[in-house]
Every structure is written in structure tokens, then in C-alpha cells.
Amino acid sequence: MGKNAFRQLVALGAGLLFGAGLAVSQVTNPQKVLDFFDFAGHWDPSLALTFGGALLVTFFAFRPARSGRASGKGPALGGTYALPTKSDIDGSLLGGAALFGVGWGLVGLCVGPAVAALAFGEPKIYIFVAAMLCGTVLTKFAQTKSINRLKT
Amino acid sequence: MENFTPISSLIGGLMIGVSAALLLRLNGRIAGISGILSSLLPPWESGNGDTGWRLTFLGGLILGAAGYGLTTGGAPVVIEAGLPVLILGGLITGIGTRLGGGCTSGHGVCGIARFSGRSIAATVIFFTVTALTVFVTRHVLA
Numbered sequence: 001m002g003k004n005a006f007r008q009l010v011a012l013g014a015g016l017l018f019g020a021g022l023a024v025s026q027v028t029n030p031q032k033v034l035d036f037f038d039f040a041g042h043w044d045p046s047l048a049l050t051f052g053g054a055l056l057v058t059f060f061a062f063r064p065a066r067s068g069r070a071s072g073k074g075p076a077l078g079g080t081y082a083l084p085t086k087s088d089i090d091g092s093l094l095g096g097a098a099l100f101g102v103g104w105g106l107v108g109l110c111v112g113p114a115v116a117a118l119a120f121g122e123p124k125i126y127i128f129v130a131a132m133l134c135g136t137v138l139t140k141f142a143q144t145k146s147i148n149r150l151k152t
Numbered sequence: 153m154e155n156f157t158p159i160s161s162l163i164g165g166l167m168i169g170v171s172a173a174l175l176l177r178l179n180g181r182i183a184g185i186s187g188i189l190s191s192l193l194p195p196w197e198s199g200n201g202d203t204g205w206r207l208t209f210l211g212g213l214i215l216g217a218a219g220y221g222l223t224t225g226g227a228p229v230v231i232e233a234g235l236p237v238l239i240l241g242g243l244i245t246g247i248g249t250r251l252g253g254g255c256t257s258g259h260g261v262c263g264i265a266r267f268s269g270r271s272i273a274a275t276v277i278f279f280t281v282t283a284l285t286v287f288v289t290r291h292v293l294a
Contacts, residue, residue: 010178011205015212016219018171018257020185023220023227025164026157031230035155041170051260053165054172058265061173065266075180082181082202083266086253089273092197096252097259101278103245105285107233111245111255112185115210119218122229128242135246136190143250144195 010077019116023051028117030108037105052106172262179205184258185213186249251279 001009026032027050035044064073065081074080104110109117109128117125172183181202188206190273191197221227233241249255254263259278263271 007179007205008208010174011181011208014171014175014179014183015173015209016216017167017212018185019211019213019216019218020220021164021167021171021214023164023217025161026166026228027164028217029228029230031228031232032155034232034286034290037283037291039283040287040291042155044155046155046157049158049162050165050168051256053162054169054261055165055264057166057169057262058172058176061169061177062262062265065176075176076178077180079180081176084182084253084263084268084270086270087268089270092251093253093270093274094277096248096250097274097277098281099248100252100255101281102243102285103243103248103249104278105282106237106289107231107241107245109241109245110257110258111189111249112213114242114245115185115189116217117227117229118211118228119214120221120229122231124231124233124238125229126239127235128238128245131190131239131242132246133193133267135243135248136186136250137193137246138255139247139250140190140193140195 007077018112019119020118022113023056027110028113033104033108033110033113071120136148168257168261172257172265175209181205182258182262184254184262185210186255187253187258190250209255234283248278 022028025047027047032044033047035042036047065083107128109125111132114125114129114132118129175183188209192203192206192247217227231238252259254271256278259271259274264275268286
């Protein structure tokens with residue numbers, strides 16, 4: 001089997017594991033998510049363990065991806081690490097994160113769990129994901145337009 | 153605390169971490185789901201040869217959740233939000249994650265482990281704003 005096929009297999013396995021992990025931890029249940037953020041109500045701290053558990057693994061596994069270490073060995077199946085290159089904390093980052101926070105707090109779905117929860121056949125999830133895709137497409141078009149304006 | 157599920161939530165988190173670790177260490181890619189999704193949507197950039205694995209990963213994501221639902225007799229999905237809030241929430245989640253360059257997976261799980269200042273700042277902001285939003289909707293407006 002070629003390396004490309006292997007990479008596809010890894011992507012499939014990682015996707016399966018990620019989707020199952022989201023469902024096992026119940027991040028795919030908006031009520032569970034909102035209860036986690038509801039410090040003034042019936043606070044359910046479960047998802048702190050989900051976030052902590054994920055970070056515990058990535059903290060050790062991401063060593064080669066940390067600043068200044070990317071020059072070492074590349075990924076096991078060849079190629080290079082494709083990592084974000086931006087480092088400036090700008091208005092777009094902060095404003096975008098804040099907007100996302102409002103959306104997450106209103107409904108209780110973030111992007112990965114929303115996509116994974118499509119599996120459960122709940123119509124409300126389909127409506128949310130459709131609106132989310134619209135938001136991203138609109139923003140992408142607006143960004144391309146403003147970049148083109150800068151070029152001319 | 154009656155709904156506290158420490159074991160399953162921790163196991164799920166570890167699975168998510170291992171998934172992100174596999175994708176990075178084997179394929180050299182970041183498991184940032186809003187970024188993966190966004191690059192599959194128009195307007196498409198030229199010379200983007202990464203479409204294949206992204207589709208495979210997202211397909212796996214849905215199948216993985218489906219597999220869990222099928223083996224356990226269905227995962228609970230309780231949504232309090234009505235239609236207008238659902239659409240508004242979806243729209244601003246789509247706009248915000250694109251503008252902010254990531255969501256809980258890319259900035260939170262992967263970015264913090266890369267010690268990225270941008271990701272740490274974004275994660276602190278969206279966690280804080282989410283908690284504030286929940287406080288307002290559940291305790292001020294309710």
C-alpha cells in the first residue's frame with residue numbers, strides 16, 4: 001500500500017476516533033455543553049475532563065509541532081508538518097472567537113460536535129449546520145473580496 | 153452535579169486527543185474541524201491538494217458518532233434553542249470560527265498543545281464568552 005493510501009487510512013481512523021470520542025463524552029449533546037458552562041445553575045463539570053483528557057494527550061504528542069521544534073523529524077508518513085504560520089493576535093482573531101462564543105453559548109454546539117451529531121438524525125442539528133456553513137461561506141467571500149481590493 | 157459523567161467524559165477526551173495526535177504525528181496535519189470544513193467550502197483556493205483526507209476525516213467523524221449511537225442504542229441530543237436562535241447561533245458560529253481561524257478542536261485541543269499564543273487567546277475568549285452567554289440566556293433573560 002502506498003503512502004498516500006496510508007494517509008487516507010490515518011485520516012479515516014482519526015475521524016472515526018474523534019467522532020466516537022465526541023459522542024462518548026457527550027459533547028454532541030447541546031444540553032450537556034450548556035450545563036458545563038452554567039456555573040450559576042446545575043453545573044456539570046464533566047466536559048472539563050474531556051477537554052483536559054484531550055489536552056493531556058496532545059500536550060505530549062505535539063512536542064514536534066511546538067515553536068522552534070518543527071525543524072526536527074517530519075511526520076511518520078513523510079511530508080512536512082502543515083502548521084499555522086500566523087502569530088499576531090489581531091481583531092479578527094479576538095472578534096471571531098467572541099462571536100463563536102456567543103453562538104456556542106446560544107445553542108451548545110461547536111463545529112466538530114455539530115458535524116458528528118449529523119449522525120443522530122435530529123433535524124435541529126441539520127438546520128444549525130446549514131446555517132453554520134452559510135456563515136462560513138459568506139465570511140470567506142467577504143474575505144476574498146477585501147483581499148482583492150487590497151491587491152488593486 | 154446529578155449528571156456528572158467523569159469516566160465517559162474523560163475517555164471521550166482521551167480518544168479525541170489520540171485522534172489529534174495520530175493525525176499530526178503520522179500525517180503532519182492539525183485536527184481543526186472548522187478549518188477542515190471551511191477549506192472544503194467555496195470560494196476555493198487554487199492549488200489546494202488536501203481535499204481528499206479532509207473529506208475522509210469528516211466522513212469518519214460522522215461514522216464514528218453513528219457507530220457509538222448504534223452500539224449504545226442512541227446518543228442523547230437535547231436542544232433547548234428554538235428555530236430563530238438555532239439559525240442565528242449557526243450563522244455566527246460559522247462566521248466567528250472563520251474569522252477567528254478555528255474552534256475548540258483547532259485552537260483548543262491542538263493550538264494550546266502547540267503553545268500558540270493566538271490559540272490560547274482565542275480559547276480563553278470563546279470559553280469566557282460562552283459562559284457569559286449561557287449566564288445571560290439561562291439566568292438573566294429566562
